[in-house]
Amino acid sequence: MRYLSILAVISILAGFIHAQSTLSTQSVLELILQNRYQDAARLAEQLSIREPDNAEAHFLLGQARQALKQFKQAVQAYRRAAELKPRQPAYRLNLARAYVQWSHYGKAVPILTGLLAEDSSLTAARILLARAHFEQGKYEAALHNYRLLLKEFPKNAFFYRQAGECALKLNRSKQAGKFFRKVLQFNPGDLQAVVQFYNLLKKQERWDEALNVLNIGLTAHPQNSKLLIARGDAQLMLKKYLPARKDFSRALALGDSTAYLYKKLGVTFYYLNDFAAALFALQKSAKKDASDPVVFYFLGLTQQNLGLTKKAIHAFRQALALIFPGYLPDLYLQLAQCYVAQDDYPGALECYKEIRRIAPEQKLVLFYMATLYEKFYKDLKVPLQYYQKFLDQADETVPQRYKTYALEHMQALREKLHFQKGKRRKEK
Amino acid sequence: MKRFVLVLIFLSAASLWAQNGQTGENVFEHWQKEFGKCANLTQLDSLLQIAEENYAGRPLALLQVYRAYSKRYYGVAYLAARKKVSQEDYRKIASHRQKQHWDIVFKVAEVAAKLDTIPDEKLRLFARGYQKAARRLRFYQQLSAGQIPAFTFTDTQGQRHKLEDFKGRYLLLFFWNRHSIPCMEEIPNLKKAHQMFPKKLTIVDVHLSQIKDPMNEEILRNLYKEMGLSWLHVLGEQAQTFGKRFYILNFPTVLFFDPSLKLLNDPWAMKDLRGERLLNTLKEEIQ
Numbered sequence: 153m154r155y156l157s158i159l160a161v162i163s164i165l166a167g168f169i170h171a172q173s174t175l176s177t178q179s180v181l182e183l184i185l186q187n188r189y190q191d192a193a194r195l196a197e198q199l200s201i202r203e204p205d206n207a208e209a210h211f212l213l214g215q216a217r218q219a220l221k222q223f224k225q226a227v228q229a230y231r232r233a234a235e236l237k238p239r240q241p242a243y244r245l246n247l248a249r250a251y252v253q254w255s256h257y258g259k260a261v262p263i264l265t266g267l268l269a270e271d272s273s274l275t276a277a278r279i280l281l282a283r284a285h286f287e288q289g290k291y292e293a294a295l296h297n298y299r300l301l302l303k304e305f306p307k308n309a310f311f312y313r314q315a316g317e318c319a320l321k322l323n324r325s326k327q328a329g330k331f332f333r334k335v336l337q338f339n340p341g342d343l344q345a346v347v348q349f350y351n352l353l354k355k356q357e358r359w360d361e362a363l364n365v366l367n368i369g370l371t372a373h374p375q376n377s378k379l380l381i382a383r384g385d386a387q388l389m390l391k392k393y394l395p396a397r398k399d400f401s402r403a404l405a406l407g408d409s410t411a412y413l414y415k416k417l418g419v420t421f422y423y424l425n426d427f428a429a430a431l432f433a434l435q436k437s438a439k440k441d442a443s444d445p446v447v448f449y450f451l452g453l454t455q456q457n458l459g460l461t462k463k464a465i466h467a468f469r470q471a472l473a474l475i476f477p478g479y480l481p482d483l484y485l486q487l488a489q490c491y492v493a494q495d496d497y498p499g500a501l502e503c504y505k506e507i508r509r510i511a512p513e514q515k516l517v518l519f520y521m522a523t524l525y526e527k528f529y530k531d532l533k534v535p536l537q538y539y540q541k542f543l544d545q546a547d548e549t550v551p552q553r554y555k556t557y558a559l560e561h562m563q564a565l566r567e568k569l570h571f572q573k574g575k576r577r578k579e580k
Numbered sequence: 581m582k583r584f585v586l587v588l589i590f591l592s593a594a595s596l597w598a599q600n601g602q603t604g605e606n607v608f609e610h611w612q613k614e615f616g617k618c619a620n621l622t623q624l625d626s627l628l629q630i631a632e633e634n635y636a637g638r639p640l641a642l643l644q645v646y647r648a649y650s651k652r653y654y655g656v657a658y659l660a661a662r663k664k665v666s667q668e669d670y671r672k673i674a675s676h677r678q679k680q681h682w683d684i685v686f687k688v689a690e691v692a693a694k695l696d697t698i699p700d701e702k703l704r705l706f707a708r709g710y711q712k713a714a715r716r717l718r719f720y721q722q723l724s725a726g727q728i729p730a731f732t733f734t735d736t737q738g739q740r741h742k743l744e745d746f747k748g749r750y751l752l753l754f755f756w757n758r759h760s761i762p763c764m765e766e767i768p769n770l771k772k773a774h775q776m777f778p779k780k781l782t783i784v785d786v787h788l789s790q791i792k793d794p795m796n797e798e799i800l801r802n803l804y805k806e807m808g809l810s811w812l813h814v815l816g817e818q819a820q821t822f823g824k825r826f827y828i829l830n831f832p833t834v835l836f837f838d839p840s841l842k843l844l845n846d847p848w849a850m851k852d853l854r855g856e857r858l859l860n861t862l863k864e865e866i867q
Contacts, residue, residue, distance in 0.1 A: 401795075404795075405794070424759070425759070425761055426758060426759050427758075427764060428758040428764075428799050428800060428802075428803040429758065429795070429799045431799075431802065431803060431806060432795070432798065432799040432802045432803070435802070457764075458764070458767075458803075458806075458807060459767075459768050459807075460806065460807065463806075
């Protein structure tokens with residue numbers, strides 16, 4: 153933008169010197185330089201009516217209209233100026249700029265391409281062309297132009313960012329990463345680049361690098377709560393719970409009180425075994441947004457740890473109602489444990505059966521069912537069957553201690569069954 | 581002649597040792613070696629007795645002896661805890677470990693009190709730590725004798741309480757912190773105790789926290805509500821003062837007083853009055 157405005161001023165001045173300027177065009181120019189665009193537009197309009205062949209007057213009218221964001225009128229004025237003096241590049245350049253600002257990128261592109269064919273060193277035209285291509289969704293062409301610009305200005309963070317965005321749109325993550333890294337090298341305070349680079353790394357689950365990027369961003373913007381939350385997220389993923397808690401708490405102190413922040417804070421507190429604080433934060437989050445199953449899942453876990461099993465069951469049920477496919481087996485497992493704590497064994501068994509249905513690969517469920525039947529079922533054949541099933545299906549992923557436990561208990565159960573049979577025979 | 585020379589060498593070595601023995605660090609090193617040879621507490625105590633007799637009237641040297649003794653004492657106690665000493669020693673340590681050590685704590689405090697300055701920094705730190713421990717132990721002895729210091733506090737409901745208000749009922753002071761899992765595990769037991777003796781027992785929980793957390797009060801109030809903890813709660817600065825006044829170093833710490841406000845439990849015994857033992861003690865005492 154800076155280049156554009158410099159070029160515009162130069163072109164105005166050039167026009168001013170070369171043209172046989174009258175006192176009126178001078179007055180318009182003065183008004184423009186004083187930012188009195190309304191007056192400038194009025195005067196330029198009068199002048200262009202009085203002198204319809206004065207290209208300078210039309211050009212200045214275009215300038216004033218453009219500054220007033222009246223792009224349609226600006227385009228008309230510039231077009232007239234360009235018709236009158238087709239060899240003047242500044243008129244065409246400003247016409248293209250007005251088209252870009254008016255979001256008529258398709259009309260701007262041929263003008264800019266023509267200008268660049270005449271003089272490929274016209275930086276302002278290349279910037280506009282790159283932008284027009286980007287806005288039209290022609291990311292390859294935009295990237296090509298930003299690359300050319302970067303050859304000329306190898307330390308320009310803005311061009312790197314734009315190139316990075318193009319690469320992102322083209323799904324070239326590696327290339328985008330390189331561009332964003334350059335942005336942070338030349339302008340560490342570029343918040344937009346920090347956010348985009350973080351999102352890219354987050355997508356790739358490269359949390360260590362994401363943390364570094366956020367550290368750079370937070371050095372320049374230490375009070376930015378969004379960056380603090382993002383860093384907290386990265387710390388949480390890296391299981392650095394204490395620093396994560398610090399970041400989330402700081403974001404909270406800065407006035408951010410979204411359901412998301414409370415959820416993250418609650419989860420962090422949960423992993424820090426601070427169940428009182430986790431309960432508080434997760435309840436706040438649930439109050440603000442009752443549609444997030446993760447909140448209810450962690451709320452249930454927290455309540456379970458605090459011995460509030462009834463409330464935990466309620467929370468787990470809410471999580472289930474909100475459909476929670478990724479966590480479903482674990483959710484049922486937690487729910488089953490709550491039911492066991494409440495002496496509701498049929499409830500627990502129902503949950504285990506549900507896990508068997510949705511995740512048959514979880515062999516440990518058979519073990520849990522066997523232990524439950526062993527403890528609370530009169531018919532000892534049932535746990536024996538489940539232990540056997542478990543041992544038949546358990547592969548190397550199942551820890552040995554479970555298998556040993558099952559074997560030992562099967563032996564004990566068999567002995568008990570043996571005596572039961574003996575006793576019955578005697579009774580007969 | 582040869583014998584005479586040998587005796588002379590022995591005597592000069594002994595005098596040199598004795599001279600060295602008077603300088604602080606050497607006494608410590610010497611006795612550290614000597615105590616290091618002891619395999620059990622009986623040997624350790626006998627040797628300490630000899631050392632105490634040797635250094636009677638030389639408080640600085642005596643403090644170094646106690647310092648060396650304490651180091652070895654912990655070593656032997658550690659071995660005992662790992663059951664790497666004799667059964668007899670293990671039993672002895674298990675039953676008298678704390679009390680046996682208190683004698684040394686009081687002795688160190690007594691000797692250190694006689695000294696205006698302690699030049700050796702390590703020794704100074706050792707003495708200071710033991711003096712603090714002695715003050716704490718004396719305080720608990722006073723509590724056991726029914727001499728409880730006067731206190732006042734405002735609970736979370738805004739009601740002001742003073743020491744006299746608690747006379748005539750059993751009082752259970754529970755010093756805790758929400759970040760500590762053992763503390764959180766005690767809460768269900770306190771709930772049970774509160775339900776068992778609603779009229780005879782007063783429970784006051786004092787939340788101790790070193791970290792200044794602006795959300796602390798809100799979090800705890802929410803916890804009391806959610807868990808239905810309807811006894812008295814002390815929070816904030818006054819809780820910290822309360823903790824300091826009762827020399828609380830770790831949590832959870834439970835202090836259980838009879839209706840005349842005489843301390844009933846042994847607060848320095850590890851895991852004293854926790855879990856089932858808490859409920860059983862309350863049953864025995866109150867019913």
